[in-house]
Amino acid sequence: MSRRRRGPRQAEPGRDEPAGFDQALGAKLGRAVTRTVDNATDGRLTKPAISLIVERAEAQSKARRARRAVGSLAAAVAIFAGGQAVWNALPPPSGQRVVVASQSQMADGSGLEAGSDGLDGAGLWVPPTPNGPVLDWVEIPAPPIEGWTAQPTSDGRVVGINWSDDGGQQLMITSDGRNWSNVNAPPAEVAAFSVAGPTWVVVGFPGGRDIEQQDVYLSSDQGESWDRLSIDLGARPRADESVVSGSAYIQAAAVSGDRVVVLATRVDEETGLAEIETAEQLSAGEGAAGFAEGMFETTDIYLSEGDEFELVLTVTGSDAALVATESQFFVNVFGGRADLAETNTIFSSDGRGWEPASTPGDAIFPPSARGSEAWVVSWQVNDGLAIQKVAEDADWEVAAEFAGLSPFGPIEAGVAGLALVAQATPELEGPLDAEPYVEGSPETWLGWSPDGASWGWQPTTEAFGTPSSSFVEIAIGGGFVLALVQGTGAIDPTAGGPAESGFAAPGSRWFLAEVRN
Amino acid sequence: MRVMEAALVMMSGEAVVVEAPSVAAGFEALYEAEYAAMVRLARGLVDTTEQAEEIVQDAYTKVFDRWNSLKEPGGYLRTAVVNGSRSELRKREVRRRIGLDRPLDSGPDERDHMVDALAKLSPNRKTALVLRFYADLPEKEIAELMGVRPGTVKSTISRALAELRKEIDR
Numbered sequence: 001m002s003r004r005r006r007g008p009r010q011a012e013p014g015r016d017e018p019a020g021f022d023q024a025l026g027a028k029l030g031r032a033v034t035r036t037v038d039n040a041t042d043g044r045l046t047k048p049a050i051s052l053i054v055e056r057a058e059a060q061s062k063a064r065r066a067r068r069a070v071g072s073l074a075a076a077v078a079i080f081a082g083g084q085a086v087w088n089a090l091p092p093p094s095g096q097r098v099v100v101a102s103q104s105q106m107a108d109g110s111g112l113e114a115g116s117d118g119l120d121g122a123g124l125w126v127p128p129t130p131n132g133p134v135l136d137w138v139e140i141p142a143p144p145i146e147g148w149t150a151q152p153t154s155d156g157r158v159v160g161i162n163w164s165d166d167g168g169q170q171l172m173i174t175s176d177g178r179n180w181s182n183v184n185a186p187p188a189e190v191a192a193f194s195v196a197g198p199t200w201v202v203v204g205f206p207g208g209r210d211i212e213q214q215d216v217y218l219s220s221d222q223g224e225s226w227d228r229l230s231i232d233l234g235a236r237p238r239a240d241e242s243v244v245s246g247s248a249y250i251q252a253a254a255v256s257g258d259r260v261v262v263l264a265t266r267v268d269e270e271t272g273l274a275e276i277e278t279a280e281q282l283s284a285g286e287g288a289a290g291f292a293e294g295m296f297e298t299t300d301i302y303l304s305e306g307d308e309f310e311l312v313l314t315v316t317g318s319d320a321a322l323v324a325t326e327s328q329f330f331v332n333v334f335g336g337r338a339d340l341a342e343t344n345t346i347f348s349s350d351g352r353g354w355e356p357a358s359t360p361g362d363a364i365f366p367p368s369a370r371g372s373e374a375w376v377v378s379w380q381v382n383d384g385l386a387i388q389k390v391a392e393d394a395d396w397e398v399a400a401e402f403a404g405l406s407p408f409g410p411i412e413a414g415v416a417g418l419a420l421v422a423q424a425t426p427e428l429e430g431p432l433d434a435e436p437y438v439e440g441s442p443e444t445w446l447g448w449s450p451d452g453a454s455w456g457w458q459p460t461t462e463a464f465g466t467p468s469s470s471f472v473e474i475a476i477g478g479g480f481v482l483a484l485v486q487g488t489g490a491i492d493p494t495a496g497g498p499a500e501s502g503f504a505a506p507g508s509r510w511f512l513a514e515v516r517n
Numbered sequence: 518m519r520v521m522e523a524a525l526v527m528m529s530g531e532a533v534v535v536e537a538p539s540v541a542a543g544f545e546a547l548y549e550a551e552y553a554a555m556v557r558l559a560r561g562l563v564d565t566t567e568q569a570e571e572i573v574q575d576a577y578t579k580v581f582d583r584w585n586s587l588k589e590p591g592g593y594l595r596t597a598v599v600n601g602s603r604s605e606l607r608k609r610e611v612r613r614r615i616g617l618d619r620p621l622d623s624g625p626d627e628r629d630h631m632v633d634a635l636a637k638l639s640p641n642r643k644t645a646l647v648l649r650f651y652a653d654l655p656e657k658e659i660a661e662l663m664g665v666r667p668g669t670v671k672s673t674i675s676r677a678l679a680e681l682r683k684e685i686d687r
Contacts, residue, residue, distance in 0.1 A: 025678050030650035032631035037560045037651075044566065047552050048574065050545055057578035146669060163669065471603070486663070 132454030147484030156478020414476025
């Protein structure tokens with residue numbers, strides 16, 4: 001699942017503020033938002049006639065039916081054209097639905113042609129043509145972990161963090177998606193961890209929440225025992241021998257071979273002031289939009305080759321992600337949160353020398369690694385998305401392209417395959433602006449591929465029986481895939497299938513798909 | 518126009534299944550009672566009233582679409598509004614990161630230092646703060662709406678307040 005998010009135990013200034021201060025700030029915030037909303041809405045709301053809502057509901061329903069018909073026709077054509085259907089022969093577990101993986105293959109082995117705009121001749125958006133298997137999901141009870149912390153191991157299991165309401169935490173592991181057991185974790189609050197390779201790494205706070213005291217723990221026996229490495233995140237000298245002040249915290253850690261890399265983000269207040277002055281001058285002189293928020297946050301890259309960590313590179317920007325293959329590291333850094341922000345991906349084969357890793361299109365989400373491969377999805381403006389793979393030499397190659405879709409999260413990789421959530425039709429300039437059916441949130445689609453080249457696509461509405469634009473987090477094991485679908489209601493057991501099910505109450509739902517390789 | 522009448526005329530020339538009277542009355546009551554409140558909730562999360570109204574109207578279409586299977590239409594409506602707002606915030610974040618969107622400029626009479634700082638937070642943190650301190654929801658309800666555990670809501674709000682304070686102090 002996404003590695004961009006940070007764990008709640010990562011220290012930040014203010015975490016230990018007395019509750020009274022937080023409450024006071026919160027109350028002030030509440031009053032400010034109320035004031036703003038009052039100003040914006042009082043006397044200005046025009047409630048549309050209810051008939052318009054009804055008409056809109058019916059129009060959307062018709063559009064959904066039409067798209068499903070197109071998708072079914074495409075699948076039928078694909079099978080007729082020489083594709084094959086592989087039915088999983090797994091016997092149904094008692095009391096559960098049969099888990100089926102179906103596979104269809106276009107005669108030419110392709111999905112939608114790259115470069116098309118995802119519209120048919122009449123200007124209607126065309127759903128992606130599957131040229132790979134889709135998964136069949138069953139709903140399961142919520143696992144004991146926070147879904148967004150789940151990470152796959154190299155041997156096909158999944159690890160996540162359990163937080164109890166009283167703040168305690170525990171690393172947990174599963175080999176089937178249903179049954180979880182505790183991992184013997186190091187004696188520290190976990191701030192970040194990676195279990196993608198044979199050596200696991202955990203970054204933790206051994207002494208509570210002192211942000212200057214974070215340690216790195218390594219385990220070569222999958223959590224049975226841990227070795228501790230110290231890292232100094234204190235004030236550090238800059239090239240001009242002045243000292244960079246400001247707090248720092250570790251965002252991510254990864255291991256490749258016997259090298260360990262960690263990312264620490266630091267708020268560099270002095271550089272920040274200089275950036276603001278420069279940007280304000282630019283803004284005054286050229287009418288620019290202003291300075292980039294967050295540009296004065298830097299990310300330090302530290303390397304250990306078995307002994308002490310050393311600082312090897314500092315890059316501008318925060319919100320960094322790190323992954324490691326068997327032979328390379330990849331770092332993905334957002335330059336900031338405002339309009340001047342840029343996304344940068346750099347790579348290194350030894351953790352010491354770093355180079356830009358250029359990818360076609362905009363790779364706005366971080367890569368994902370499995371074994372010797374790194375995968376990334378990029379947004380090709382008005383041309384859909386491209387799924388790219390890098391192997392040994394950091395040359396990215398396009399494995400698949402799909403028009404009419406934009407990535408809605410990072411690609412997820414695991415032993416069984418790759419998964420990606422995408423949204424129909426990015427709202428960009430050009431012909432897609434004329435796309436007629438999109439009202440409200442575009443539909444989200446779930447892509448699944450065992451090899452990165454052939455992809456099966458299904459709307460999340462059909463996969464999980466949820467409203468469009470659901471938030472879906474994926475974790476991929478060896479013979480199973482876990483999905484956390486957020487903000488939806490419970491399935492009505494009296495309804496027909498997932499797509500027709502009703503919704504009773506808000507909440508998140510977990511789904512499991514079994515995969516036979 | 519009432520719902521039943523609307524349903525009868527919305528597809529000219531085609532046979533239409535008429536909604537049951539209870540559906541029509543119930544949906545209309547929900548529409549009348551909650552529309553303004555839902556727009557205000559969405560407006561607290563997104564930055565323009567137009568977007569807020571669009572999100573709420575979209576949420577009502579979802580409620581209408583599933584009316585017969587909803588056990589708690591009001592709860593579902595609120596979830597749909599919050600999810601629609603979060604989706605909009607998330608899309609905006611993605612577009613901003615690749616340079617397609619500029620930060621929204623509010624009018625001079627609408628500027629508020631606190632609200633400006635709130636707009637700079639991540640979608641999840643902003644959502645948690647607005648639901649807690651503007652909508653005044655308890656953490657348990659926020660957890661259900663956002664699909665996380667109550668403990669996560671607590672830590673998210675704590676960290677969001679810390680970041681908010683940092684933004685304000687800049």
